[in-house]
Amino acid sequence: MGTIKHQLRTNSLITLAGTVGVGKSSLTNALSDALGFEPSFEKVDGNPYLEDYYRDFKTWSFHLQIYFLAERFKQQKQMFESNIGYVQDRSIYEDVGIFAQLQYDNGNMTTRDFETYHSLFNAMIMSPYFPKPDVLIYIDGDLSMIIERIKQRGREMEITTPHSFWEDLYSRYKEWIFSFTECPILHLDINSYDCHDQESIGEIVRGLEKLQNNPDMKYLKLENTIYEQSK
Numbered sequence: 001m002g003t004i005k006h007q008l009r010t011n012s013l014i015t016l017a018g019t020v021g022v023g024k025s026s027l028t029n030a031l032s033d034a035l036g037f038e039p040s041f042e043k044v045d046g047n048p049y050l051e052d053y054y055r056d057f058k059t060w061s062f063h064l065q066i067y068f069l070a071e072r073f074k075q076q077k078q079m080f081e082s083n084i085g086y087v088q089d090r091s092i093y094e095d096v097g098i099f100a101q102l103q104y105d106n107g108n109m110t111t112r113d114f115e116t117y118h119s120l121f122n123a124m125i126m127s128p129y130f131p132k133p134d135v136l137i138y139i140d141g142d143l144s145m146i147i148e149r150i151k152q153r154g155r156e157m158e159i160t161t162p163h164s165f166w167e168d169l170y171s172r173y174k175e176w177i178f179s180f181t182e183c184p185i186l187h188l189d190i191n192s193y194d195c196h197d198q199e200s201i202g203e204i205v206r207g208l209e210k211l212q213n214n215p216d217m218k219y220l221k222l223e224n225t226i227y228e229q230s231k
């Protein structure tokens with residue numbers, strides 16, 4: 001798929017948010033390609049804690065969160081210094097507001113560790129390396145479809161994780177997005193776009209432009225961007 005003409009600032013930061021398996025990485029690829037921006041991925045292969053974490057949340061939650069924070073810091077610093085456009089696969093706000101909070105609420109992180117984690121997070125986002133994203137794209141959809149995608153993707157550690165964990169994560173996302181005010185939100189449903197369709201990606205780009213060019217506009221939901229279906 002080729003590049004799409006757009007009017008976004010050349011150093012824009014577009015961040016994707018949504019639960020595991022919803023399609024962030026796939027859309028990060030398609031959008032960065034279309035915009036001529038760099039993609040910035042969350043690396044799963046090579047994460048030294050992730051498999052242990054899924055086996056034993058209580059032992060590894062704090063270690064994993066610190067690891068993710070360190071990775072994000074390096075990623076943000078590199079993005080800030082290069083001063084070019086990026087599409088980022090997952091925001092730091094989800095680490096703290098969803099994943100760490102979930103494990104704390106479920107008794108898998110102590111108050112001491114949670115407070116240490118929070119103070120590190122707060123110190124980091126005060127640094128110049130953490131400008132607010134221009135737009136956060138929130139991807140949502142039916143939980144059953146999302147679970148199907150997790151199964152199809154085939155990461156063993158995720159497939160063997162109890163359904164209740166995905167339900168908890170899913171319902172937290174629904175609440176979290178309503179309280180999110182750091183930047184404008186472009187809301188997509190997994191049935192409302194197609195990563196392989198230039199028209200559909202073009203509609204998403206138009207949505208991003210609207211939000212970036214209208215400072216009073218804080219939220220936009222794209223109901224259907226798939227040309228074939230909308231006819």
Ligand SMILES: Nc1ncnc2c1ncn2[C@@H]1O[C@H](COP(=O)(O)OP(=O)(O)O)[C@@H](O)[C@H]1O
Nearest residue numbers: 019020021022023024025026027149152153195
């Ligand atoms: N629009 C889509 N339609 C069908 N399958 C999709 C779509 N987007 C992603 N997938 C598939 O769903 C799975 C999870 O997608 P991924 O982009 O890795 O999600 P995330 O990064 O949110 O965890 C992958 O197997 C991917 O190929």
Ligand SMILES: Nc1ncnc2c1ncn2[C@H]1C[C@H](O)[C@@H](COP(=O)(O)O)O1
Nearest residue numbers: 019020021042044068094095099100158
């Ligand atoms: N902050 C996090 N805490 C726990 N687990 C996390 C965090 N960020 C990502 N993860 C996990 C969830 C998935 O198993 C992988 C990759 O996420 P994905 O949504 O598939 O990009 O890492």
